[in-house]
Amino acid sequence: MQAVDDRIQKCQLDLSENPLISFMTDRSVSPGERLSFSLNIAHFVMTFSDLNKYVLRNVDRTDLVQQIINNHTEEDANHWQMFLDDLRTLGFDGNTTPTTLMSALWSDDSQHSRRVSYELISLAAGLGSVMTLVMVEAIEGTGAVAFGAFRQAAHDYEQQTGHTLRYFGDEHCELETGHAMGTDDVETELARVSLTNEQERRALKIVDDVFDLFDRMFEEQYQYVQKNHESV
Numbered sequence: 001m002q003a004v005d006d007r008i009q010k011c012q013l014d015l016s017e018n019p020l021i022s023f024m025t026d027r028s029v030s031p032g033e034r035l036s037f038s039l040n041i042a043h044f045v046m047t048f049s050d051l052n053k054y055v056l057r058n059v060d061r062t063d064l065v066q067q068i069i070n071n072h073t074e075e076d077a078n079h080w081q082m083f084l085d086d087l088r089t090l091g092f093d094g095n096t097t098p099t100t101l102m103s104a105l106w107s108d109d110s111q112h113s114r115r116v117s118y119e120l121i122s123l124a125a126g127l128g129s130v131m132t133l134v135m136v137e138a139i140e141g142t143g144a145v146a147f148g149a150f151r152q153a154a155h156d157y158e159q160q161t162g163h164t165l166r167y168f169g170d171e172h173c174e175l176e177t178g179h180a181m182g183t184d185d186v187e188t189e190l191a192r193v194s195l196t197n198e199q200e201r202r203a204l205k206i207v208d209d210v211f212d213l214f215d216r217m218f219e220e221q222y223q224y225v226q227k228n229h230e231s232v
Helices: 002-015 019-023 038-056 064-076 080-089 098-105 108-124 129-161 186-191 197-231
Strands: none
Touching: 002 129, 002 197, 019 129, 019 197, 038 064, 038 080, 038 098, 038 108, 038 129, 038 197, 064 129, 098 108, 108 129, 108 197, 129 197
């Protein structure tokens, strides 16, 4: 798995240059405005729970790698609760009607956020345990970059308002280790996974595809925030 780890680290460096990631630390813009895209990613966040419960998890497989994945999905499937808390804290409950919500979730401004969900499900279809683990590791790699940046905006929001954000802040960030969760000494277990040349080629393609999906979603949300900032 060393080649996979190396590719994930390279992709993380590339993702860190995404404009949304950089924008999260721009203190010339209010933290609330920096996080104003939050409702647009609701489709992804909520569907991600289902991805963990119904796609990545497979209780019929008994191999160690699948057990690692299953343990991880038990933890990762519940992060949406923190997200809903943050939407309330950020004031979306007071401004959003059901029709406004549906319009936002299925608007052109959030099309890549929806496509991430669908394409991750498609990517996972038919994968064995090892390739599914590669996919999980890639997703976790994107999360480590994104939530490391969101955390700064959340800190600034708390300083400005006195209100703590859970999903975008410390509570969630500390769960985004960059690796599958729920298994003791998971890094050692991952290091024991060996890949054939063909598996490695396929694994590297999975890593690239996952990071590309998130890069496009973050770029989309940066454009959304910029467009709304310019219209004010």
